[in-house]
Structure formats: C-alpha cells, structure tokens
Amino acid sequence: QPAVVFDMGGKFDRSFNQAAYVGLERWKKETGKNYLEFEIANETQREQAIRRMAERGASPVIGIGFGQASGIEKVAKEFPKQKFAIIDSVVNLPNVQSVVFKEHEGSFLAGVMAAKASRSGKVGFIGGMDIPLIRKFLCGYEQGVKYVNPKAEVIANMTGTTGAAWNDPVRGGELAKAQFARGVDVVFAAAGATGLGVYQAAKDAGKLAIGVDSNQNHLHPGTMLTSMVKRVDVAVYNVAKNHSPGTTVLGLAEGGVDVAIDEHNQKLVTPDMRKAVEEARAAILSGKIKVIDYMANNACR
Amino acid sequence: MSAPTLPRWAEWTLLPLANLALALGVAGLVVWLIGQNPADVIRVLLHGAFGSQRGISYTLYYATTFVFTGLAVAVAFHAGLFNIGGEGQAILGGLGAGLVALWLAPSLPAWVMLPLMGLAAMLFGMAWALVPAWLQAYRGSHIVITTIMFNFLASTLLVYLLVNWLKVPGSMAVESADFADSARLPRVHEVLQAMGIEWASSPLNLSVLLAALAAVGVYVFLWHTRAGYRLRVVGASPGAAAYAGVTPARYILLAMGMAGALAGMVGMNEIAGVSGRLMLDFVAGAGFTGIAVALMGRNHPLGVVLASLLFGALFQGGAEVAFEIPGFTRDMVVALQGFIVLFSGAMSVVLAKPLARALAWRPAQPKEHGHG
Amino acid sequence: MDEVFWGSVLGSTLRVSTPLILCAMAGLLSERSGVVDIGLEGKMLAAAFAAATTAVLTASLPLALLAAIGVAVILASIHGYACVTHPGNQVVSGVALNIIAAGLTAVLGAAWFAQGGQTPPVPDAVRLGAWLPSSALETVRAWPLVGPVLSLGLLDHSVLVYAALVWVPVVSWLVWRTRFGLRLRAVGENPAMVEAAGISVQRLRYTALALGGVLCGLAGAYLVLDQSASFVPHMSAGRGFMALAALIFGQWRPWPALAACLLFGFLDAVAIRLQGHPLPGIGEMPVQAIQALPYLLTVLLLAGFMGRAVAPRALGIPYTKERA
Amino acid sequence: MHVLDAPAAPPPEWAVEMIDIHKRFGSVMANQGVTLRVRRGTIHGLVGENGAGKSTLMSILYGFYHADVGCIRLHGREVPIGSTHDAIAAGVGMVHQHFMLVDTLSALDNVLLGSEGHFDLRTARHNARQRLQMLMRDSGLHVPLDAAVGDLSVGDRQRLEILKALYRGARILVLDEPTAVLTPQETEQLFAVLRRLRAQGTTILIITHKLKEVLALCDDVTVMRAGQVVLHARIAEVDMQRLAQAMVGRSVHLGRVEASPPQADAAQVRLVAQDLHVTDSLGVPRLRQVSLRLHAGEIVGVAGVAGNGQSELLDVLSGLLKPQNGSLTIGARTFSPQRWLDPTTARQLGVAHVPEDRYARGMVMPFAAWESMALGYEAWPRYSRWGWLRRRALQHDTAQRMERFDVRPRNIHLRCGLFSGGNQQKQVLARELAQQPAILLIGQPTRGVDIGAIEFIHGQIRALRDAGCAILLVSSELDEILALADRVLVMNHGSIVGELPIEACDETRLGLLMAGQTVAVGGGAA
Ligand SMILES: Nc1ncnc2c1ncn2[C@@H]1O[C@H](COP(=O)(O)OP(=O)(O)OP(=O)(O)O)[C@@H](O)[C@H]1O
Ligand SMILES: Nc1ncnc2c1ncn2[C@@H]1O[C@H](COP(=O)(O)OP(=O)(O)OP(=O)(O)O)[C@@H](O)[C@H]1O
Ligand SMILES: [Mg+2]
Numbered sequence A: 001q002p003a004v005v006f007d008m009g010g011k012f013d014r015s016f017n018q019a020a021y022v023g024l025e026r027w028k029k030e031t032g033k034n035y036l037e038f039e040i041a042n043e044t045q046r047e048q049a050i051r052r053m054a055e056r057g058a059s060p061v062i063g064i065g066f067g068q069a070s071g072i073e074k075v076a077k078e079f080p081k082q083k084f085a086i087i088d089s090v091v092n093l094p095n096v097q098s099v100v101f102k103e104h105e106g107s108f109l110a111g112v113m114a115a116k117a118s119r120s121g122k123v124g125f126i127g128g129m130d131i132p133l134i135r136k137f138l139c140g141y142e143q144g145v146k147y148v149n150p151k152a153e154v155i156a157n158m159t160g161t162t163g164a165a166w167n168d169p170v171r172g173g174e175l176a177k178a179q180f181a182r183g184v185d186v187v188f189a190a191a192g193a194t195g196l197g198v199y200q201a202a203k204d205a206g207k208l209a210i211g212v213d214s215n216q217n218h219l220h221p222g223t224m225l226t227s228m229v230k231r232v233d234v235a236v237y238n239v240a241k242n243h244s245p246g247t248t249v250l251g252l253a254e255g256g257v258d259v260a261i262d263e264h265n266q267k268l269v270t271p272d273m274r275k276a277v278e279e280a281r282a283a284i285l286s287g288k289i290k291v292i293d294y295m296a297n298n299a300c301r
Numbered sequence B: 001m002s003a004p005t006l007p008r009w010a011e012w013t014l015l016p017l018a019n020l021a022l023a024l025g026v027a028g029l030v031v032w033l034i035g036q037n038p039a040d041v042i043r044v045l046l047h048g049a050f051g052s053q054r055g056i057s058y059t060l061y062y063a064t065t066f067v068f069t070g071l072a073v074a075v076a077f078h079a080g081l082f083n084i085g086g087e088g089q090a091i092l093g094g095l096g097a098g099l100v101a102l103w104l105a106p107s108l109p110a111w112v113m114l115p116l117m118g119l120a121a122m123l124f125g126m127a128w129a130l131v132p133a134w135l136q137a138y139r140g141s142h143i144v145i146t147t148i149m150f151n152f153l154a155s156t157l158l159v160y161l162l163v164n165w166l167k168v169p170g171s172m173a174v175e176s177a178d179f180a181d182s183a184r185l186p187r188v189h190e191v192l193q194a195m196g197i198e199w200a201s202s203p204l205n206l207s208v209l210l211a212a213l214a215a216v217g218v219y220v221f222l223w224h225t226r227a228g229y230r231l232r233v234v235g236a237s238p239g240a241a242a243y244a245g246v247t248p249a250r251y252i253l254l255a256m257g258m259a260g261a262l263a264g265m266v267g268m269n270e271i272a273g274v275s276g277r278l279m280l281d282f283v284a285g286a287g288f289t290g291i292a293v294a295l296m297g298r299n300h301p302l303g304v305v306l307a308s309l310l311f312g313a314l315f316q317g318g319a320e321v322a323f324e325i326p327g328f329t330r331d332m333v334v335a336l337q338g339f340i341v342l343f344s345g346a347m348s349v350v351l352a353k354p355l356a357r358a359l360a361w362r363p364a365q366p367k368e369h370g371h372g
Numbered sequence C: 001m002d003e004v005f006w007g008s009v010l011g012s013t014l015r016v017s018t019p020l021i022l023c024a025m026a027g028l029l030s031e032r033s034g035v036v037d038i039g040l041e042g043k044m045l046a047a048a049f050a051a052a053t054t055a056v057l058t059a060s061l062p063l064a065l066l067a068a069i070g071v072a073v074i075l076a077s078i079h080g081y082a083c084v085t086h087p088g089n090q091v092v093s094g095v096a097l098n099i100i101a102a103g104l105t106a107v108l109g110a111a112w113f114a115q116g117g118q119t120p121p122v123p124d125a126v127r128l129g130a131w132l133p134s135s136a137l138e139t140v141r142a143w144p145l146v147g148p149v150l151s152l153g154l155l156d157h158s159v160l161v162y163a164a165l166v167w168v169p170v171v172s173w174l175v176w177r178t179r180f181g182l183r184l185r186a187v188g189e190n191p192a193m194v195e196a197a198g199i200s201v202q203r204l205r206y207t208a209l210a211l212g213g214v215l216c217g218l219a220g221a222y223l224v225l226d227q228s229a230s231f232v233p234h235m236s237a238g239r240g241f242m243a244l245a246a247l248i249f250g251q252w253r254p255w256p257a258l259a260a261c262l263l264f265g266f267l268d269a270v271a272i273r274l275q276g277h278p279l280p281g282i283g284e285m286p287v288q289a290i291q292a293l294p295y296l297l298t299v300l301l302l303a304g305f306m307g308r309a310v311a312p313r314a315l316g317i318p319y320t321k322e323r324a
Numbered sequence D: 001m002h003v004l005d006a007p008a009a010p011p012p013e014w015a016v017e018m019i020d021i022h023k024r025f026g027s028v029m030a031n032q033g034v035t036l037r038v039r040r041g042t043i044h045g046l047v048g049e050n051g052a053g054k055s056t057l058m059s060i061l062y063g064f065y066h067a068d069v070g071c072i073r074l075h076g077r078e079v080p081i082g083s084t085h086d087a088i089a090a091g092v093g094m095v096h097q098h099f100m101l102v103d104t105l106s107a108l109d110n111v112l113l114g115s116e117g118h119f120d121l122r123t124a125r126h127n128a129r130q131r132l133q134m135l136m137r138d139s140g141l142h143v144p145l146d147a148a149v150g151d152l153s154v155g156d157r158q159r160l161e162i163l164k165a166l167y168r169g170a171r172i173l174v175l176d177e178p179t180a181v182l183t184p185q186e187t188e189q190l191f192a193v194l195r196r197l198r199a200q201g202t203t204i205l206i207i208t209h210k211l212k213e214v215l216a217l218c219d220d221v222t223v224m225r226a227g228q229v230v231l232h233a234r235i236a237e238v239d240m241q242r243l244a245q246a247m248v249g250r251s252v253h254l255g256r257v258e259a260s261p262p263q264a265d266a267a268q269v270r271l272v273a274q275d276l277h278v279t280d281s282l283g284v285p286r287l288r289q290v291s292l293r294l295h296a297g298e299i300v301g302v303a304g305v306a307g308n309g310q311s312e313l314l315d316v317l318s319g320l321l322k323p324q325n326g327s328l329t330i331g332a333r334t335f336s337p338q339r340w341l342d343p344t345t346a347r348q349l350g351v352a353h354v355p356e357d358r359y360a361r362g363m364v365m366p367f368a369a370w371e372s373m374a375l376g377y378e379a380w381p382r383y384s385r386w387g388w389l390r391r392r393a394l395q396h397d398t399a400q401r402m403e404r405f406d407v408r409p410r411n412i413h414l415r416c417g418l419f420s421g422g423n424q425q426k427q428v429l430a431r432e433l434a435q436q437p438a439i440l441l442i443g444q445p446t447r448g449v450d451i452g453a454i455e456f457i458h459g460q461i462r463a464l465r466d467a468g469c470a471i472l473l474v475s476s477e478l479d480e481i482l483a484l485a486d487r488v489l490v491m492n493h494g495s496i497v498g499e500l501p502i503e504a505c506d507e508t509r510l511g512l513l514m515a516g517q518t519v520a521v522g523g524g525a526a
C-alpha cells in the first residue's frame, strides 16, 4: 500500500500537490487499491508523518516536494527494507526513488508564449519561495522570452523566503498588481497556492497569466494563457505502480514537462504563437537550443 | 435568596471537570455537525493515544512540550503575570540549543554537549522573556501586549537567521545543517533498548525526564523556597508584598526569567530530541497550548502535568483520528483546545453558581465553620 | 522610483491596510469601553470563512456580508458573555476565540468543501471589483504626473477599501462628538461612575463589542471578497494582532490608529517591492527587518521610549460590584 | 432605649421609606432587616461604625446594589428601584464615598454623562453649560467646568459631585461621608449649601463619622450597627454620648486598666522622627512637619479623624512610604529621605507593624493561614535557611499562636480570606507580637473586631508595653485611645496639633483638637 505525504499548500492547491493527488487517484482507480495520505500543516510534521507512514508498513512512501527530502532521507535509513520516493529532490539511498524534472525546458516554452502574447514587451514572473528550484523556472522562462524578443523585459518577484510563500494568495495578488502597474501584461506564477492570487489579479486587471505544475487553464479561461505543466501526476503514478530506486529525470523529451494547450486557452493561442512553440520544442529536443539549468551551476549562465 | 458558594474541594475537582465536559460536549457537537460519529472519534482517539506502546510514547512526547510551556504560563501566573509569550520563548530556546549545537557539537562529546544545549535553550528563552518582564517591571508596559509582539519578533528572527545564515547553501529547505551526533538527545526507545527492553520507536526522548524534573522543580520552588514564597506574595497581593518589604520588580523578573527558561526547554524536546536540526515553526503553537494547559491545571505543577497528558493525548489521538477517519482534520483538536481555554479559562466561574446550587440542594445542610 | 511605482505602492498600502483599519477601529470601540480585544484575529478569520462559505453557497453578496458580520458579532457576544456578563478574564477569552476560530474554520471548511479547509473560489458576481470602471481608470491614468498615482493609488479599489477609510471619521465622530462616545470613554475609565450616572455598563459594553464585531466582519469579508478569492485556513495571518499593535501605537485614538495602520501597510507594500533591491545608504534590507518593524515600534511605544501609550484605565478589569 | 418608632402622630410626610432591607455580600450580611424613614425636607444623618452597612444601604436606595429583600417608597409611593437609572428617574441623587468621576473627562462632561439630552455632544454641552451656570449661582457651588477632573482639588470634586446630583433634579440627595476629605472651611461651605437646599425643599441623607457634624447639621439621625438600625431619633433627643454609645453598642468607656500610667522609661528613646513631610501624587500635602518620639514602655496614641495623615505616618515610620523631607532615627540608625528605611530593615531593627488595612496588606488572602504567618519574616533564620522555607517551623508556630490568640477555627491550613475579620486581625497581631518587637506600630487594631477580642487584644498590647516595647497606636476610636494610650498625639490635616498626657485627656478636649481647634493644655503641643 503506497502512502503519500503532501507538503504545505495541501493537496488542493490546484497546483503541485494537487497534481500528485490526481496521479494517485488515477492509480487508485486503475488498481482498485487504496493509499494512505497526510497533509502536513507545519514544518515539523513532515518527518513525523513520513515515519508514521513507514511504521504502518506503507510502501512506497512518497514525499511530495523538496521540503520532504531530509525527512525521507532520515526515515529511509531507519527503514531500509521499505521503499521511499521523493519528488523534486534527490536522495541518494538504495531504497529511494528520486524524481526530478527539467522545469527549465517547460518554462522556456512558457517564456516563448509569454513573449509572443505580450504587447508591452514586459512580462512578469512571480515565484513562491526564493529557492534554486524556482530560480530554475525563472531562468528557463527568461531564456524563452529573450529567444522570441531579445528586447523584452522580464520583471521577477519572489513571494517570500519560507514555506509560507507557497500559500499566500493575497501577497501573490499584490505582487501581480505591482507588476501590472509597471506595464507587465503576461505573468507566470510558479508559486503553488500563491499563484491563485496572481491569476485572480490578472483576471481582475484584464491581463494574461501562465499557470504552473498542474494544468490550470480551466481556472480562468480567457486569462490563463497556458500552464507550464509538470507531470507530477505521471511521476507519482509511475512510482506507485512501479518503484525503481535511483533518480528519474523527466524533461520535455519524456513528456514530463510541457505547456498545456486545451479548449480553455485555444482562443488565446494564435497560430503564430503555436508555431513558435513548436519550433522551440523541436530545437530543444534536437539539442539545437541548450536551455541553461540554473541548478546545475547555481546561476543563470 | 443568597447564592451558595462552591466548597473548595469542588472548586478543585468538580468545576474543572465540569468545564472540561462542557468543552468536550461542544466539540462533540461540532464533530456531529460535520457528519462524524463522536463516539467513533473518541474511540479512535483514545486508542490512538493510549492503545499501543507507540501511541503512549507519542502522547508523552507531546505532553513533554506542553509541560514546559504550561509551566511557563503557570510560574508567571503565580507572580500575577499573564505570559502569552511562551511561543516566542520556545523559539528562542530552540535557537539557543541549535546555535550551540551547530557551533560546538562536532568537537564536543555528548555528555558536555547536551547539558550545554539545555543551558543555552534556557538562557535564550530566559533572555527573550526578560525583556517584556523588564518593560513591565520598570516601564509599566503591559506584559500581555509585549509578549504577543515578542512572539512575532521571535518568529521573524528565526526566519531571518535560518534564511540568511543557517540554511545549508544550495539546499532548498529552510533548515540548518544536521547536528553532529553528540547534539542529539537519546530517544527513550533507544535507551530502553540499551537496557534490553524492546519498546516501539517514537520521538519520545529523554527530555520527558527533564519535563518531570521541571514540574517537580517548579513545585518545590513555589512552595518550598523563600523566593517562591515571595513570588507568590507578589502575585497574590501587591499590597502585602509592599508591606513585607518584597520588591515586586525583582520577582517579576524572576518569574518571567523562569518562565522563559522553561519555555526554552521546548527547544530541547523538539530540536535536540526530535529534529536534530534547526527548522522553522518547530514550536507549532505549543506556546498557546501552554495557556490552555495552565488554565486546566489551575497553575499547579501537578495540574499542569495532568493537563499536559490530556493535551498530549488529544494531539496524538487527534493525529490518529485524522489518519483513520477521512474528512477529519487535526484542526478539530485545535478547536477543542480553544473550547477548553474558553470554558476552563474565560468562563470558569460561569458554572460555579449552578454547581454550588446543585451541591447545596440537599436536605441536611452541613454546619459551617465557627465564627470568632 | 517613478510615479507608477509610488502609485502602485500607495494602492498596495491602502489595500493591505484596509483589514487593519477595520480591525483597529473595532478594537478601538471595544477597548475604549474597557474590554481587551485580543480576539480581533479570530473574529476576522471566522468572518472571512463565513463570507466565503455563504458566497460560494448562495452567490449573493449581501448574504455573504451579512454572514460575515453575523458570525463576528456572535463571537463578540461570546466574548461579552464571558467578560461583561461574567467577570471572565478578557485576555483568556480573546485567546480562546482566536484558537477556536483557527480550528473551527479549518474543520468546517474541510468537512464542507473537502479541499483541505479551503473553500472554492467565490463566484465573480460576488467579488468586489474596482469601484470605477476600467475605462475611467485608463483615462485617469493617462493624465500627466498625477495620473498613475490617482488611478493606481487612489481610485482602483473596491468599495470596502473606501468604506474602511470612511469608518475612521465615523468612529472618530462617534467617540469624540456623541453621547455614545462620551459614555464609551467614561465606561473605559470608570465603569462604576457610568453606572452611578444611571447608564447600564453591560449594555454599553455589549454595544461597543457588537459594533466592533460588525467592523471585524467587514474586515473578514474584505479578505475573501476583495483581496483574495477564496478562504484559506489561517488566512488572517496575524493581521488582527497587527491591528491591535496599530491601535496601541495610535494610543487608542482613531486618526493616529489610522496613521499606524497605513504605516504598517506601507511597510508591507514596500517590503514586497524592495525584495532583493538594495536601498540607498542602507544596502539590502532583510525583509524580516521590515516585517518586524510594526511590532518593534509598538514595543518601543509601550516602553515609553516614544511618547506614552496610556490605556483606558479600566481596560482589562472585569467590572463587578462584589469585592474580592 | 431604642427609639425605633419615632413620633407617632400625626404622620409626617416621608420622603424616603426603606422597609426591611436585607443585603448580603458573600458571607457578610451588610444589611439585615433595615428600616429607615426620612422626613421630607429634612437633613437626615446616618452614622455607624465602619462596616455597619451605611454605604450599602444608601447604594441600595440609589439602585447601585439590589436588595435581596425589602422595598423602597419615595414620597409615599412604592418605587421598584432596579438600577441607578430608575433611582435617578425617581429623583434620587447620590454623592458616593469614593468619587464617581472620570479623571480624563472635563468637569462639564462628567456632569453631562447620563443626562446628555442630545445625541450631539456639542449641543448637549452648550445646553448643559447654561443650566449649570444658573445652578452654580443658585447653589453657591462653583467648579471650573472646563478643567479635566484629574486636575481638580478634592473640594472641587466634592462640589462637582453635588452639582451632578442637583443637575439631574435630585429631590432626595444622598451624601456618603462628604466631609471626610474636606477642610473645615470647605465643610462649613458645604453645610451652608445643604441648608440652603433643604430650604428649597430637597431631602438630604448624609453619612458621616463626625458626630459633631450630625448634631450641628441634621434634623434627624439614624444609627446603624452590624447591618441593623439601632437608633432612630430627632436630633434634639440625642447627644454625643448617646450616639456614640448606640454606635458601638456598649458603654463608651471600656475603661483603663490602670489608674495612672506606668512611667515610661524617658531615658530610653526608641524612635525619633523629625519634620516628616509627605506630599501625595496629586500634590496634596499629607504629612506636615511631623515630629515625634517614642520611649520604651509607653503607648503613644494617635487620635484624629480618619484621613488626617495617620495612615501616612504609619507608612512612613514602617518604611512603606518615603517622605519628601525629614529624618528618622531608630536605635542607632538614622534615615534621610535619600536613603529611607525599608520594611525589611525596619523589621531587622525590631519594628513590628500591624497595618490598618489587613485585607490588602496584613495577610495574603489566597494563602493558607500558616503561609501568611511568615509574611515579612520569611527571611528570618527560623523560617528559612539557604533559601528554603522551613515549613515545619512555620506551621508549628502558627498552631501555637492560634492557640494563644484563640483564633477560630483553629485550622492552620484554612485560607486566610475565609477567616472572619476579627480572627484575621488576631493572626496579624499574633505574627507581629511574636517577634517581641522593640517598637510596635499599630493601626486600627480592633476595627471590626468584637468585644471579647478587643479586650484580649488590648491586654496583649498592654503586656507588650509592660515588657518595655515602645508602641505607636493609631486608632480612629477615641475610646481605644483613651483606654490604651499613655500619651496622646492629635492629628489634623497632616500635622500634630496637640500632645496631651493621658491624665489631661477627655473626649471634649480631644474632639476639639481633632476638629482643628487649638486648646490651651497643660501638656503643651509638641
Ligand atoms: N461590594 C462589596 N462586596 C463585598 N462586600 C461588601 C461590598 N460592599 C460592602 N461590603 C461589606 O459589607 C459590609 C458593610 O459595608 P458598607 O460599605 O456598607 O459599610 P459602611 O457602614 O459604609 O462602612 P464605612 O464607614 O467604612 O464606610 C462590610 O462588611 C463590607 O466589607
Ligand atoms: N472589605 C471586604 N471585602 C470582602 N470581604 C471582606 C471584607 N472585609 C472582610 N471581609 C470578609 O468578610 C467576612 C466577615 O468579616 P467580618 O469582619 O464581618 O467578620 P465577623 O463575622 O464580624 O467576625 P468577627 O466576629 O471575628 O469580627 C470574613 O470572611 C472577611 O474575610
Ligand atoms: Mg461607607
């Protein structure tokens, strides 16, 4: 029986955690088996929740989000016979599967679309917690924007420096409004539940927004230009179905990241934009464009 | 015509129990309202808290933290002060223990390191409590407000230090590096194992003994030492304190210093005992739970210990219920805690009169004590 | 740092300050009557939850507002029952209400909407948008110099923001210029005297608490109907305490309390914009330092290092006629 | 003896009838079956010991407290008085013993409160100011209307309180100890105002401890004792002696034990105070240039109307209050205001202190009896060592002292607050006397204490004196002073206005001195 520990933000953040939830639900439907779950409410509960899952014999125990890395590492050592998995971080243990994504590639495509959609030549980025992972999003996004329009300006803000930054829609909205005031007309939020505030603000101001992790296009049709989906659902589903220790990297090629185009944003995606995205995708896949990974060298260079 | 008063024994046993029952009743109503069966919840809760070695250990582990914060409220209360700052003092305590551990643990053995961490935890918590105490004693700033403000200041300070100084570079989690092994308080199951007793693993660590020691210490201090006596005089009757030549300011500082040190010990339980590194929000509202604990326990160390066990059981059992019963969240325990504070604290006297009347409603009236 | 920047900072300041102002005015009424109001946070949170729930279920703005106000007033009445009808400890009661609100909203939210305590987003029809049509805002924005400040800073707000601002003169008038205010100020100083003057202390305090409840209700409604679009557990995030700080910082007077709220709001608005930008002369300011400033200022004020905060004399003391 | 049913026929018109009033506070029966009738248009005095229930009775009339049993008739009509609001509506006005004013508001606003008449404060103030100015002219009560009450003098506040009542159209005016805080001149002015009001038809009820005032001002008088009415009479039917006797319920002279005082050891001066001067936080002088000496083996009585500086004197001498000026010598130590005596040092120097206010000071009410028994002496080696409380010794001593002082119930674990007043007092005395002090400062030793206990306490004090202790006795009961003191100091307005050897004392003489008149006495003033 697998178990999942959602991180701060909760399984209904309509973003990262929710994607994991969707994946597990799919697994549940297909197998007819049940899984254990826990949503942590504060930082200290992570390790306890993981340990409790392990104590109950759950396997694999899946930690959603890098925040759980240290907890998984610790508990995985204590329970070497059980299986563990961590999403978005790497834990080097024989009984742990780590799943990481090439967010920079997906973000690149999002940047391409943003630059194409922007009239003002100013696009925005709102990150959740200021951590390398989010800088990775920003870095890929910036490259995509510059790829289309080298003169475009990317205005970026981070919501905060702690886990609370994933869960602060009010502040997200404020940051978005501040960016709009400076002329931004497309904003990409990689901020978990905080993003909900960003999208709402974009809608209120008649601007465009780009979702993250889950496909968030349906949240505000007409406002959501696209979503940079990170198939956490697929990852979690695979882990639940077939746990294989080691590190799994999911990028554009593996279908692990992408921009979502569906009935909710069809009208916003012009053929020109679509073409640019396809070109960029092909270039990345063929290696013609090498998208810089911020986390590889801790800088966007 | 005149209202009968509640006898003392009833004031100490019946009234708190009645208040607790009321709080549980209201919480049960809420449980029922959200479509759960209160009886099921209670059953799972009790089983989760006491039904297994592991459950008991977890209960004790939570209780340990609550004993510290509860005593921190109780000691201050005996000096007539309402210490809402347990949260901040506990944060500082953890910070103290953590800083010492990060700094010295690699080079010191456990038997030096652990006492040092305990000392640091107490000193940091104490220092944090002494500022509002000093402001109250010498500048008349109301301690309730200043301690609230100090809670916020403490948590921003912790965030600042963790984010800017203590975080492992390149790591994404806002946590310090792991402490060296010498800075870890042994877990109870490890100790028992070393003694040849099998016991389920749990976060319960040796700070549970420190908590017991603290409760005894506070009891002895308050009722068996001169300083404790004077502290209680200051709290119970400022006029009598002046008459007896006791300087209130000094005892305000003493009481809050002790309170801060006690709350700081939460750092030992959570940081040295469980997480083994400094992290955000490790106090998790225990400072506020301490208020409920002290109110329930009537500010007596024994009462605080009992109330801590109650709350420990509620927290552990509540977590278990959250696991077992879908749709039930641990927040229910938080709400219950709120009801207990309301009924045992703010409305504690509301039931006194009807209760007294119920008790007095007997055919034969017991004779009152004689008059001079 | 141009007009646009200042315009958006001003706008942000007003938006962030709005719940603070409403709560500070609520606290002012309550504390002027001699009842400590630590429960602002809880009342606001509960009201936000009520507003969101009602809005989601009924899609009606008036009902949502009414629910928010109703819930806050009920909590205020519980406070009153414990501390006005009975001589309960006001601080303990306030703390209890905060804990109950934090726990209960999450429990009920989780049970009713099965989204981990969140509510679904409130329907657009219920949300309070900008007061002026966007075309008008665009026109104003084009004006030279003052355009951005006016449009971004002052005009682009929902009616609740202006309502909060309007409450300040109203409360000020109520407190200083009316019969009710005279009695309110008197009962906070010396309740026995008010009773001796033939006025019911209890009724007066309940009235003050209920009025405060109305204001807290509006503050909560603002959080979910304007600032954000759904209820999230613990979303009040210490704003009630911040308002309390502002109230003390403003020495229990409406206008200075407003100034304190705006100052705190401004600090917040600037803090999120200055992240990572070095300040001239100071270098990069840690966000935490700015966040801590309101609390630090309040402590300094209380310590008497900057003026003296003199609380209403009867504040926090239960009024009973029986001694000991 | 008791003239409970005053003149029979023809029945005068009663302005106030309070019939069979009962009121209980916790365990205290403050009023039990009180019946009080007041003739219309008269000034009616209400006297009685502390705690007799006078204020309670009047507060019931004013609707501040609610009687457990009883009914009230005003001008012949029964009125249900459930709140102060009802009382005011029925034309009752009250000036409370403790001022009911808000310091932060202006005098005008204080008057206004509760009878604003208009929602808008400015209009209300405008209307009120005009009416008040007329009222002030008519009544002769002048108060600066725009000053904050906190800045007003005590006399101004007193006048303001009366104005407040009159402003509400009070036809029945209750004054609770209005003269306790007034100067003689102010008192005279007040009485003039009251007489004028009486002439205008207002009925006045006045509580006072100064019997002279009753005789000078009132038409009728009612005496209360222990919650009951014990005397009700026309003023012409009573004299000072009779009133005093009714108040305390026994022959006024408890009598001295010894015919002539034992000779104090004049050579052995235990305490010398020089030119003590104390000003309170409001800037009002409380002690003015007070000098005194205490010798071994004498009881020096301090007589005076309450509030004339006796309390401050005790506080200064026991180290609780620092004077602005003066010096104090106890044994070999001399203190100046820069380094004043503190209570701990005082105890070390052998100064014991029985405080006037046992409730707020003498004991810690929530503590067990044995715990209060250490109050002030907790640091003494007998009661603590190395910082540890020696509970055993303390409990042992408590039990012993309870036995010796016949404290009832004899339960060392009973909470202090649960003992009756007299038994509390015995415990405080037991604690202080047990130290075999060189100097004993004692305030109101028998306030609220029954006769048997009084005799016992008096005996203890005398025994201590005979053992060579120097005793300063402050009492507002002249009898007590006359029964115990060997030498009497009289205080008025913070000064010692007379010093008499006990042989030269009689009530008239002391009374005159207490009232602030100087008399030529053989002993001469200090
Ligand atoms: N509010 C109260 N609560 C409890 N006990 C009270 C209260 N008011 C009065 N008492 C008690 O009732 C009794 C009568 O008090 P009251 O104030 O009426 O006396 P008094 O005759 O006015 O005395 P004094 O001359 O000292 O003013 C006293 O024992 C007093 O302690
Ligand atoms: N000011 C006060 N407020 C409240 N309670 C008081 C006050 N003064 C005294 N008491 C309490 O009221 C009770 C009765 O006090 P009181 O002085 O009337 O005793 P008593 O019945 O006359 O006994 P005794 O015969 O020993 O004097 C005691 O428990 C005492 O502690
Ligand atoms: Mg009185």
Ligand SMILES: [Mg+2]
Pocket (backbone or CB within 6 Å): D421, D422, D448, D449, D450
């Ligand atoms: Mg008595």
